[in-house]
C-alpha cells in the first residue's frame with residue numbers, strides 16, 4: 001500500500017540546495033475551508049502536485065484515468081484518488097494531507113465545508129494554527145464563506161489567509177480582486193478577524209500557488225506557498241499570567257513514594273519553585289516546592305505547554321478542577337454567571353431549565369442556560385429575533401449559570417480558561433467562549449428556594465408548636481470531613497444520646513440514599529451537585545417535621561455546604577467538621593480532631609447545641 | 621517546550637492523565653512493539669515513574685519468544701500490573717493459520733480480535749503477574765475495562781488517520797467511522813452511556829520517525845528484533861512470527877534506524893507491509909479494525 005505521508009518527495013529548493021535538514025523539523029497544521037465548488041480541493045491538489053509531494057506516478061495515473069473516461073483532468077481528482085486510498089471505501093472524515101517545504105512539514109486539514117459536517121469541520125479546524133479560506137472570484141462571498149469565517153473566529157484561529165480563486169474566470173482583473181477583498185475584509189472585521197493576507201489565485205492554472213503569476217503582474221504579495229512558510233507557529237504564552245488547571249492530584253505510594261503531586265498542563269505563563277500560588281476557587285495558598293519530572297533532572301521552572309506536576313512546601317488539600325494562579329498575577333474571575341458565545345451541534349436543542357454538564361479546562365460542573373441574549377445568523381451576522389432555545393448549528397450569545405462558582409478568564413485574556421464545552425446526553429453538544437462575567441442578582445438556586453417557599457403548603461401545626469412540644473429546635477446537623485475520620489461513629493452516638501433524652505432525632509446513613517433516592521444517578525463524580533440538591537430537599541422536609549436530622553458527608557466543600565444551607569431554609573444547619581478542615585471560608589460550628597473518641601466528641605457537640613439553644617439545658 | 625518531541629510528549633501525557641481521571645476501569649494494551657512501549661514510557665512520564673493502569677497483552681502464542689521474555693522482564697523491573705489473555709479454545713482446537721485450518725484473516729480474528737474482546741470484557745480468564753512469585757496467576761478481577769488505551773498512530777495506514785483521541789465503541793466493540801464525536805480545545809468525549817466503552821489514542825499525532833527519535837532521546841529499551849543481528853535483516857513492525865517478515869536493513873542501533881527513516885529508505889513502503897494479514901483481502905485491516913482489532 002502506498003501512503004501519502006511517506007511518499008513526500010523533495011520540494012525543489014531542498015533538492016537544489018541539497019540541504020534539507022530533517023532533524024527536529026517544525027510541523028504546522030493548516031485548515032482549509034470554503035464554500036462548495038469554490039476550489040478547495042483543486043488548491044490542495046495543486047499544492048501537492050506543484051511541490052512534488054504526490055506519490056510516484058499518481059499524476060500520470062489520474063491523467064490517464066481521465067483520458068480513458070473522456071473526462072477533463074481536474075486537480076481535485078488527485079485529492080479524491082488519495083482520499084479513496086486513505087478511506088478504503090468508508091465515509092470520509094476530515095482528511096489530512098501531508099507535504100513539506102524547506103522550512104517545515106505541513107498537515108493540510110481538509111475540513112468538509114458542508115454544514116452537515118460541522119462536527120468534523122470543528123474537530124479539524126480546532127487543531128489548526130492557521131486557516132486558508134477559499135472564495136470564488138466570480139461568485140463572491142457565499143453563505144458558507146461567512147459561516148466559516150465565523151467559526152474560524154470562534155475557534156480562535158488567529159492567522160487567516162483568504163484565497164480569491166478562479167481569477168482566470170474574471171480575466172485576472174485587479175478590480176474584481178479588490179472588491180472581493182474589501183467586502184470580505186468588512187465582513188471579517190465584525191468578527192474581529194483580520195486576515196494576514198489576500199492572495200488572488202487560479203488553482204486550476206497554477207497562478208500564484210508556488211510561483212508568482214505572470215498574468216497578475218499587479219499583485220506584489222506572497223505566493224500561497226510563501227504565505228504558508230510565513231505563518232507563525234502557535235505562540236507560547238510565556239509572558240501571560242500563570243494559569244495551571246489542576247488535572248489531577250497524585251499520591252502513589254508504591255516504592256515508598258511520599259510525594260503528593262498536583263498534576264496538569266500549564267495553560268499560560270510560567271512558575272518557579274519558591275513562588276507563592278493561590279488555588280481557586282478554594283482560595284488556598286501554598287508555595288511551590290518542586291517541579292516534578294520522570295527520567296529528567298529536576299526542573300527549575302514550568303512553562304506554558306508543559307505537562308508537568310508540582311509538590312508544595314506545605315500540604316494543601318485541593319481537588320482536580322481547581323485553577324492554580326501565581327499570587328502576584330492578575331486574578332481570574334470567580335463566579336457562577338457569565339456571558340458567552342456558543343455554537344450548538346447537539347441533535348436536541350439547548351433549552352432552559354435543563355441541567356447540562358460543563359467542561360472548562362479541568363473543571364467539570366453542571367450548568368444551565370439562563371438566557372439567550374441574541375442569536376446570530378452566521379451567514380450575514382444579522383441579529384435574529386429573540387429565541388428561546390438554540391437549535392443545531394445556531395450561534396448565539398447566551399448567559400449561563402453554573403451550579404457552583406467556577407474560575408474562568410475571558411477567552412480574550414486566556415483561551416484555555418476562557419472556553420468550554422457543553423455535554424448533553426453523553427455527547428459534546430456545544431462549544432463556547434466566555435465574553436464577560438455576569439453579575440448575579442440571585443442565583444438559580446436562590447430563585448428556586450424563593451419560589452418553593454412562597455407556595456410551601458403548611459399543615460395546621462406551626463413550627464413553634466412543634467419545637468415547644470419536642471423541647472428542641474428542628475435542625476439539620478452535618479458531619480463533614482475526609483473519609484475514615486470517624487464521622488459516622490460520632491453521628492450515630494449523637495443520635496442515640498439525643499434519643500435517650502426524648503429528642504425527635506434521626507440519623508441517616510448517607511449510603512442509603514445512594515441505593516434508594518439517588519439510585520438513578522450514575523457517574524458519581526459529576527453528579528455530586530444533584531445528590532446535594534436531593535439531600536438538601538430531603539433535609540427541608542425532615543426539619544419541617546421538627547426533627548433533628550443528622551447525616552455525614554465525605555469531603556464536602558464550601559459550595560456543597562452553602563447549597564445545603566440554602567436548600568434547608570427556612571430551617572438552619574449545624575456543621576461539625578472532623579479531622580483536617582479543608583474548607584476555606586465556610587464557618588463550621590465545631591471542629592473535632594480525627595479519630596476522636598465518639599463519647600467525648602458527643603459531649604462537645606451537646607455542649608455546642610446547648611449554647612445555640614438547639615436543645616434546652618434542663619432536658620439533658 | 622518548542623521542540624516537536626516535547627510537544628508530542630506533552631499532548632500524550634495530557635491525554636493519558638485525562639483518561640486516568642475519567643475512567644474507573646482503565647487498561648492499556650501493550651503489544652510489546654515499539655509504539656505501545658513508547659506509550660508505556662509516556663505513562664511513566666505522566667504518573668511520575670508509576671504506572672497506575674493495568675497493561676493488557678493478548679498472547680497469540682505465536683509471538684517471537686524474545687518478545688515474551690522482554691515483556692516479563694520489564695513487568696518485573698518496572699513493577700507493572702501486567703495482565704494477559706488468550707483464545708484458549710482456538711489454540712486448543714488449532715483453529716490457526718500456522719496449523720493450516722484457517723486463513724490469515726480468520727487466524728487474526730481468532731487469536732487477536734476475539735481474545736481481545738473477551739479479555740477486555742472479563743468473560744475469558746485473565747492472568748496477572750504476581751510480583752512475589754514472579755509468575756502469572758489467574759486474575760480474580762473480572763470487571764470489564766471501559767477505557768482502553770491503545771498506541772495507534774494516524775500515519776500508520778488510512779483508516780487510522782480518521783481516529784479521534786477518544787473514540788467510542790459500542791457494545792459490540794464496533795466503531796462508527798461516519799459519526800464520530802467532535803473533539804476540540806482539548807476536550808474529549810469522556811461521558812458514556814452504560815455498556816459502551818472508549819478507545820483512547822495518545823499517540824495519534826506521532827509518526828514512525830517520531831517514535832524512534834523519542835526512543836533515542838529517552839533511551840527506552842526496545843526488543844532487539846528491531847535491530848539487524850548481522851544477517852542484514854531487521855523487523856520494522858512486530859507481530860506473530862508466521863506472518864511477519866523482516867525488512868532488508870543493516871541498522872543495528874536506534875541512531876541508524878533514525879538515519880534510515882530520515883533518508884527515506886522506506887518512503888514508498890508501508891510500515892506494516894511485512895505483516896501479511898494486511899494484504900490478504902483489500903481492506904483487511906479495516907475489516908479487522910471495525911471488529912475491534914488494534
Ligand SMILES: Nc1nc2c(ncn2[C@@H]2O[C@H](COP(=O)(O)OP(=O)(O)O)[C@@H](O)[C@H]2O)c(=O)[nH]1
Pocket residue numbers: 034035036037038039040041042043074075076165166167168169201202203204205
Ligand atoms: N476556472 C477555474 N476553475 C476552477 C479553479 N479552481 C477550481 N476550479 C473548478 O471549480 C470546480 C470545483 O473545484 P473543487 O476544487 O472540486 O471545489 P471544492 O468543492 O471547494 O473542493 C471544479 O470543476 C474545478 O475545476 C480555478 O482556479 N479556475
